[in-house]
Amino acid sequence: MSELDRAAQLHREGRLDEALAVYAQLRDRDPASPETAFRMALVHAQRNDLAAANESLRAAVTIGDDARFRLLEGDLLERSGDVKGAIAALRKALALNGQLAPAHARLAFLLHDAGEVDAALAHFEAAAKLNPGDVRARSNLAGACESAGSAALGAGRVTLAHALLRRATEADPHRASSWVRLAAAAQHLGLIDESIDAYEQAEALDPPDAAQVGSARLVALHYDPRRTSNEVCDAHRAWAKRHAPSVPAPAFRNRRDVTRRLRIGYLSPRFHESSLTSLLAPVLQAHDRAEVEVRCYAHQDLEDTDTRRYRELSDAWVDVRSLDDAALARRMRDDEVDIAVDLAGHTPGSRIAAFSQRLAPVSVAWLDYFDTTGLEAVDYLLTDEGHSPEADTQPFVEELVRLPRLRYCFEPPAFAPAVEPPPCTRGGTDIVLGSFNRMAKISAATLKAWSLALHQVPNARLVIKNSALGHDEDRATFAQRFRDHGIDPARVEWRGYSSHADMLAEYNGIDIVLDTFPYTGGITTLEALWMGRPVVTLRGQTLISRQGAALLSAASLDELIAHDAKSYAQIVAGLASDPARLAGLSKDLRERMKASPILDAAGMARTLEQTYRNLWNRWLDRSASTT
Template identity: 40%
Template sequence: MNHIAPFRQAIQALSEGRPREALPWLRQSIAEADEPELAGLNLGMALADLGEFGEAEPLLLRAAQELRHLAEPHFRLGRIAAQRMRIAEARQHFDTALAVEPDHVMSLVGLAMLEEAAGHPHEALALLDHAALLAPRDEHIALFRLRCQAATREPQAAMEIALALLAHGQGGVENARLAASLLPPAEALPKLEAGAANQPVNWLWSFAIALAQHAAGATEDAVASLRLASLLSDGAPAVAGELGMRLADLRRHTEAEPHLAAAARGLPTDPGFRSQHGITLFKLHRFAECRAVLEAAIRDFGPLPALLGNLALALNAQGAQQEALATARRNPGNVAGLANQLGVQPYHPREGSAAALAATARALGALLPQPSLPPHPRGFAPERRLRVGFLSSHFARHPVGWLTLAGIEALPRDEIEVVCFSLRPNTDALARRFHDTADLWRELPKLDDADLVEAIRADAPDILVDLGGHGEGGRVAALAHRAAPVQVKWVGAQSCSTGVPAMDWMLTDARETPPGSEAHYTERLLSLPDGYVCYAPPAWAPAVGPLPALARGHITFGCFNNMAKITPEALRAWAAILNAVPGSRLVLRTHALADAETRALVLARAAACGLDPARIETHGPVPHEELLAAYNDIDLALEPFPYAGGLTACEALYMGVPLVALAGSSFAGRHAVSHLTNVGLPDWITDSTPAYIARAIAACRDVPALAALRAGLRARVAASPLMDAPRFGRNLADALRRAWRERCLEG
């Protein structure tokens, strides 16, 4: 009896929908029972219901071997495979279950779900007709059949079925998704709103309305409808997840996170909610939590590309460059997988070389459509006024904004018409300046590649300048379909070649891409005579203070770059510098350091590289004005490598802090080289790690010289090509004209 009691308690808990409580009793039953096979099967089923597929799968595989007369283990394995997007494997498990038990209803339903997901509603219906004969009173099967029937009808007739499903109030969110998708939002919304008026407490109406509002681009309205659906449904996990998704779309990540966490708990078998929860934690710079969520999801769902891609970014953000690249390389060698690899590879101390990056970029480009040069409807007059489009998600307070706005504002408007194609709404002060400077402003919603390109083509830009690359919010791969006769890459994840065959030019300068660099780019190099960017400092930048070492009596080094850029090689160089400069300290300041576990990892990594953690100050994020003011506590900035600072270098120099840079081979490795040259400080650029260490040590030996340089550095920067907007605007216009003339010669 003692052996039987735990199993009975477990079965009762399972029957009452309490799988978590059943786990210890099932484990006890496996250990103590004379025939533990059924306990093992039920434990696998309970774990699968909890989304813990990594632990469930081996138990179910064992049950399939030991209980060959049962279809259930194969059915459960099929569901796990389907959730892991292993469709052929899922189909095989469902077929095996039906071979064991030809009338296994849920395996028929499982196959029907695969057919529905593949867009084959007729095939799904045939399977459901069989299932309905076997289980004529199963309401879920009946509703599923109706949903598939709707997918086989013309839209208006299908909508009537979908509305009837919603009015029924059963069947869950898939019926709401169907009703919201059959007709254009303008036609669907009145019908859905009428249904909600007739059944005000049926939350599925509000949920469907929210989906249609989101499809129409009315995300704020969708959030309001989802809040109502959440209230009416008593916090249904699917509603919480959708609400979290929409809040994340609005970049309200603090609000989104608890909703996504609730969805992940309530629907642990849904990989989408668990993935989005990880992404939102990443946005909140809670990198350790993000990493834990994504690693658990990969254990359960397997190496899904989205999960691997996000985990690679989280690892990189913690400064684990080697783990990040290894994770990115687990992704398939398709466009998305290689783009993810290009997102982390430039930070890697060895694989971040120009040659290695070019190889990855070319592999990506080989998978994209080859470019064509269709006739341009406005003709190819080489000297006429040009329509130049700029494509970005970051027309705002972002490195893209600070490094491009002044140059775009300074373009000669009698020669160039400016069009801004915005991929994301932005409302801050820089966004307003971008909006004001554009002759034409287009807000582009989330579109697939072909539709995005068509939307841009409708405005007929002569030249399209991409400001996103393969980074967050970037759509550079879509431009393989060619949205303009001339396409140029500039700023925005500009770390290396894009590999996109239709990207004609890379906007650069002779320091970013010195002679001999051409082999590392699939684009032609469109070189500006000075720097490749024009820095626009914020009006709230505080005054430059005196050199801190004068009052403190010791040197304070600083690096305000993100942790992804701080490699073990850089840490070892910094250790050598601090060890040679008595009493010196190092200040690290970036978002990731607000995360306690990430901070501990960074300090442990520093110690392993010979850098005493007691000499390091770590600080998390602060408002931008406070970040700039923090440079008044820094005597000398140490640039990371191989990925150098871009905007960070500009800000340090503007705040009177010189920086020691190590010139790399890649575009990412030479940002500071460009900026230092343009402000007249080429002697702060080094070409080897020993030279980098020696230059920093030498600078510390002459504190009066450091103080004098600091006192005049802002004026030097302001007078330099780095901030000369009229000069930059003229240079940019000339470069774009040069690219256009060459296109005209091609006919």
């Protein structure tokens, strides 16, 4: 064994002082050897003696440059805090040897941290290709693609995000978080099959947040018109069996009294600025405190002006972020909540799994979800005849309670601008159709109906507004879908994100609003009506696909409800041919809404209070019969 090999052996064994002594002897005998100086620098670096390491490395580089020397130089500069110098050294290393995978990998991380995302991805890709069997290299590439894809998604560049997140899952298919983010990006692009598949891939990896991933998949199923209601219900049941199996009901201490004030526990992750506020806050404000005590159980990090409003409207405000499901159940049982009301279902941040622990004698699902929870521990789901007619065959795990009015009410935004006459009555030669719904809602069936309407109304153009349409590459994706239906994309105007107030003002530039299906609009439809614009919808066979029709019926606009794509297009064409009717609607829709159940918060509160009382009395009767 040569002296150089013996020193290397000592180095590998961690006998650094001995290795350094041998290297020093070799250097003294042959001071012109760059290899000896380089290896001495490696030992000094391992001993964290950066000054000595730099001195030896300078000696090596002076004698003869090498990519390995520059790789070590990059490491030493990075450790000393000179990131720019480290990047320059690593680039020199790759100029000397472009096949040096560790240099690509380290440079990729530094560039990523410096915000040079595209360059970083190229080097992560190179590192993975140079070592196809290196799990760490592929994991690094996946992590970088996921990070960049998430950033692109946050910036509204959905097509770019989708491509990056696909690369992430290809590089490391065992990374659940990449699949979840890919599912979200695909959903933004209306690629529902891919979104559902990505959620399923993530679930199969059984990540720590598997329950949340499963809930996201359940929501995504509602965007797919091919899914039967039985299939969707079975998926909810399967989620509950896996993530929220029921436990035996405990002995509740609640005072059994038919007439006393009831304690209602509302549980939500969205007691802040969100669409929920316009539906829930007016009800809490209108609740009769002689009938109900309102307790809000909040699972959220965000606090804003809406949160302060909710606090003021609550008799008790309970922050439950730190409580797991069992602790949350104990807290609500200790508080002697009579009726626990879930306001989130399987939407993001939900605590629906906690209901399996029996939070209260009576559990109710209401408002911010549109299907069964899947949990046998949730006793009732509040709906109405418009959303769930008596002859409905959609299956639910819960018992349906059909309210004698619309299942929710609406508080229009205080900042909504005044309604202006439709543009077709203000000298416009075109009919302007519009949709401000999420892109995921624009199903293939919806696109077909819209295209039929555009064919029937040759002077119509369509405005599609969504935060996913802020960049050219995103618009190009959807433009092709219209081409496939024979519609010139020039007839479609794409608009991206704006403030809520500005978005409402944009309705004044629309003549007719087009709803989506099978996932129909809720708040979007209500706001369009408040801005004096008729909404054309198609009634489906499930709660969520009947939502648009239920809202229009409540506003006495049943003539705007279609039963198939052909009748949908005919309704649009009929409105487009009657500017006088559009002008009349713009004048009286607000008054029509004020006179309807839609804006009747007091009526909604009284209905809920009577319903809560009935459900409480049912429980009293059952508990009396079992004791």
